[in-house]
Amino acid sequence: MIDPVLLRENPDLIKRSQEARGASVEAVDLALAADAERRTTISAFEALRAEQNVFGKQVAAAPKDEKKALVAQAQELAARVKAASAVATEAEAAFHAIVRTIANPIIDGVPAGGEENFITLRTHGDTPIFDFEPRDHLELGELLGAIDMSRGAKVSGSRFYFLKGIGARLEIALMNMALDRALAAGFTPLITPTLVRPEIMDGTGFLGEHADEIYYLPADDLYLTGTSEVALAGYHSDEILDLEAEPLRYAGWSTCYRREAGSGGKDTRGIIRVHQFNKLEMFAYVLPENAEAEHDRLVALQEDMLKSLGLSYRVIDVAAGDLGSSAARKFDIEAWVPTQGAYRELTSTSNCTTYQARRLDIRYRTESGKTTPVATLNGTLATTRWIVAMLETHQQADGSVRIPEALRPFLGGIDVIEPIQ
Structure with a gap:
C-alpha cells in the first residue's frame, strides 16, 4: 500500500508514477477523496466519543433523582456514537479498497512505458x-x-x-x-x-x-x-x-x-x-x-x-x-x-x-x-x-x-x- 501521507502531500508524484506505468491516474483523485471522507468521519466519531466520555462522568456524579433523564440522554448519545463508528469504519474500508489499487510509486529514473x-x-x-x-x-x-x-x-x-x-x-x-x-x-x-x-x-x-x-x-x-x-x-x-x-x-x-x-x-x-x-x-x-x-x-x-x-x-x-x-x-x-x-x-x-x-x-x-x-x-x-x-x-x-x-x-x-x- 502506498503511504497515505505521500498521497495527501504529493499526489502529483503518484499520478506521474501511475501514468508512467500505464495505470489509472483517476484512482489517485478517488483515493484523495476517500481519504478526506475517511478523516472527516473519524474526526466526527472521535468528537462524539469524547462528548460521550464527558457526559458519562456527569451522569455518574448527578444526584439520584436526575440520573433517570440523564441515562436516557446517554443511551441516545451512545447510539449516535455507534452510528458514527459504523460510518467511519465504512469510510476506512472504502479508502483501503481504492488505495490498494494504486501501485508502488516508481523511483526517479525508471523508464516509462511497457x-x-x-x-x-x-x-x-x-x-x-x-x-x-x-x-x-x-x-x-x-x-x-x-x-x-x-x-x-x-x-x-x-x-x-x-x-x-x-x-x-x-x-x-x-x-x-x-x-x-x-x-x-x-x-x-x-x-x-x-x-x-x-x-x-x-x-x-x-x-x-x-x-x-x-x-x-x-x-x-x-x-x-x-x-x-x-x-x-x-x-x-x-x-x-x-x-x-x-x-x-x-x-x-x-x-x-x-x-x-x-x-x-x-x-x-x-x-x-x-x-x-x-x-x-x-x-x-x-x-x-x-x-x-x-x-x-x-x-x-x-x-x-x-x-x-x-x-x-x-x-x-x-x-x-x-x-x-x-x-x-x-x-x-x-x-x-x-x-x-x-x-x-x-x-x-x-x-x-x-x-x-x-x-x-x-x-x-x-x-x-x-x-x-x-x-x-x-x-x-x-x-x-x-x-x-x-x-x-x-x-x-x-x-x-x-x-x-x-x-x-x-x-x-x-x-x-x-x-x-
Whole structure:
C-alpha cells in the first residue's frame, strides 16, 4: 500500500508514477477523496466519543433523582456514537479498497512505458560463436539424458517436465552453489512453505491484475506460490524488527508454481516457460534509506554468479509498465541464449520500498520510539531456467557440454557432460 501521507502531500508524484506505468491516474483523485471522507468521519466519531466520555462522568456524579433523564440522554448519545463508528469504519474500508489499487510509486529514473521500453544498463561477455550448428537446450538435454519433456506431459500435462540424471544433478548443483554464496554474503537459508494464506499473497501484491497466474486451492483457501518471495515477505508480517545493527537477509529455497495464463504459444519448447520450477530467492528487510544500496548489492551477487558460470548477459532497468504493483524499481539480468539469438531473463531483483511492509504491517522502531514500515527487496540467485543458458552456451560439436569451473565442485568434479546416445 502506498503511504497515505505521500498521497495527501504529493499526489502529483503518484499520478506521474501511475501514468508512467500505464495505470489509472483517476484512482489517485478517488483515493484523495476517500481519504478526506475517511478523516472527516473519524474526526466526527472521535468528537462524539469524547462528548460521550464527558457526559458519562456527569451522569455518574448527578444526584439520584436526575440520573433517570440523564441515562436516557446517554443511551441516545451512545447510539449516535455507534452510528458514527459504523460510518467511519465504512469510510476506512472504502479508502483501503481504492488505495490498494494504486501501485508502488516508481523511483526517479525508471523508464516509462511497457515491456519493450527497458533501458540497458550494461552488458557482460561476448555472445558465443560456434563453428558448428548449435543445438537448442532441449535437444542437448535429450542427448545428455538430462531433460524428459514427453514423460512430464504424460504425467502432468503441457509445460511440465522431468529433470533426469545429470539434469537433476545440474539443478541441485546450481542451487547449492548459489546457497554457498548466499551464506557467505550473510543470508540465512530458509526452506519455505509453498502454500500461503490469502492475506499473505495479497499483502505481497500478487492478487492484483496478475492473479490469474496463481494456482488457488479453494477447498483449503490457500495459494501456491510462484516465488518464495511471498513466504519470505510474510515471515515477519505483523512484527516490529530490529534493524539497527544490520538488515535481515534470507535465502529462500522452494519449488515455485505458475499457471502461465495468457502465454499460450510462447516458449512451448523446453523448460524456459513452465508451470513448476525450483528457485533460490534472496530477500532483505532494510531501513528505507538503505533500500537502493541494498538493491545494487543484490544485483552484484547475481552478476557474480552469472560471471562464474561463464554466461554472457545484460542488466536492464525494467520499464514502469512491466514492474508489477509492488516494485518501485526492478533490474532484470538476461543471459544470451544462442539458438534464440536473444537475451532471456534469468534473474529479477525488485526494490519494493515500504509497499509490501505497509500491507503486511512490518515495522521498525525509530529513534523517537515510533514505529514505521521497513523496506523489502527480493532477487533471484539461481533457478531452473539457468540450465537453458548453460547448456547452450557451453555446448560442443559432439553434443557434450563443458561444466564451468566454479560449478564443478558441486558436481563431484565433472568437467564435461557426455551424450548418452
